[in-house]
Amino acid sequence: MRAVVQKGYGSPAAVLRIAEVDRPRDPVDDEVVIRVHAASVNFGDWAFVTGVPGMIRLAAGMRTPRAAVRGRDVAGTVEHVGPRVSRFRPGDEIFGEIVTGSYAEYATTPESTISLKPRTLTFAQAAALPIAAGTALQGIRDSGGVTPGQSVLVNGASGGVGTYAVQVAKMLGAEVTGVCSSRNLDQLRTLGADHVIDYAVDDFTRGPGRYDVILDLAGSHRLRALRRVLTPRGTLVLSTGQGGRWVGPLQAMAAAGLMSPFVSQRLRVLAAKTTPERLDDVAALADAGKLTPVIERSYTLDEVPEALRHFGEDHARGKLVISIH
The missing domain is CATH 3.90.180.10 (Medium-chain alcohol dehydrogenases, catalytic domain)
Structure with missing residues (x-):
């Protein structure tokens, strides 16, 4: 072959x-x-x-x-x-x-x-x-615990995992903000994002927005900056699923693991794992038109x-x- x-x-x-x-x-x-x-x-x-x-x-x-x-x-x-x-x-x-x-x-x-x-x-x-949609489902639904009415931000929303994460968050009834480059803003709106941020123009960690759940796929900000825009009892889910910058994201993950037991915010490190049950869920959502x-x-x-x-x-x-x- x-x-x-x-x-x-x-x-x-x-x-x-x-x-x-x-x-x-x-x-x-x-x-x-x-x-x-x-x-x-x-x-x-x-x-x-x-x-x-x-x-x-x-x-x-x-x-x-x-x-x-x-x-x-x-x-x-x-x-x-x-x-x-x-x-x-x-x-x-x-x-x-x-x-x-x-x-x-x-x-x-x-x-x-x-x-x-x-x-x-x-x-x-x-x-x-399989990997991208399964990771998004795990990050938003399972680790993030998103519920209807919550405010969710996806950093790195235009990539493989991010495009599914926006859809999963909308499916669960959240108000969704996607962070990406300017060329992908319209695509995120098409996927259902309520708000879009061009990272080259605005730094969401310095803006007025506060989010109940943040899924960070880009690894482009320090842990302290991400926590600043997280609600007092919000959930931060960290992943290094995109792009080649590793030291910063890994440091943030290590810090989150050490800090999590001592703060009111939930700091989660996403150890993505595909399971038969999650694949079945992904297939059902795709057939229902909820994941494209x-x-x-x-x-x-x-x-x-x-x-x-x-x-x-x-x-x-x-x-x-x-x-x-």
């Missing part, structure tokens, strides 16, 4: 190539072999290709990555199932977050990492959901290096999708 193979760490154009590799072996136990129709690009894919920050290599392999094929978001068709698989059978249309290897024509993963694809979406649209994928561009398998370059350098709007079959 054809797959995108990584030979080391560095720029996507330098370390990724298309190669013919062996198709997955027959599945064992709870494994499922998937015929991949589409995948998408996430921050983790870019980080594992570039090896930045260096701590990524502790998980991926110090000098060369232990897994040669990148990609985690997937949408496709079940090809074969292992003897202990109970939820799926060949021919089922699925989507999910596999362990690794969706930038290929076939992939193997445990059944616990996938769910039935939303019926109303194409494979390309479904591939744009925002896809900036679709690439072919041969164009994966360019897709990752664009993600890392150009601040992609919404999701970048890889169409394979």
Whole structure:
């Protein structure tokens, strides 16, 4: 089969190539072999290709990555199932977050990492959901605990997670403010944002607004500044899910963890995790028309290096999708 193979760490154009590799072996136990129709690009894919920050290599392999094929978001068709698989059978249309290897024509993963694809979406649209929509649902609904009438701000609202976070917050009845660049303001309004802030013009941490919940995906402000615009018993959810500046966001996360037990505000660090239950929720919301994928561009398998370059350098709007079959 054809797959995108990584030979080391560095720029996507330098370390990724298309190669013919062996198709997955027959599945064992709870494994499922998937015929991949589409995948998408996430921050983790870019980080594992570039090896930045260096701590990524502790998980991926110090000098060369232990897994040669990148990609985690997937949408496709079940090809074969292992003897202990109970939820799926060949021919089922699925989507999910596999362990690794969706930038290929076939992939193997445990059944616990996938769910039935939303019926109303194409494979390309479904591939744009798992990590980003699941993270948004976790950040806004589960960690943020958003309730109707609350004021919610999403910093980094035009990216993959942010576009879903705006939709989830509106779905839960919140008054939503999205922070992004000027070129994305109209898009956020279309997604339902009540207020939009161009970060190049206004610094929301110095404005008059006060928010019950802040989901910070951009890591562009210090913890003290974020807390200043949080209500006295508000909730701050921190994530480093976007862009390559790490030291500041990680310091804020560490400080939030230490400070949280001693202040009235709830300071949460988002450790995003995709579960079958959350995938089922995402699929149901998509089928109900409450979550709409925002896809900036679709690439072919041969164009994966360019897709990752664009993600890392150009601040992609919404999701970048890889169409394979």
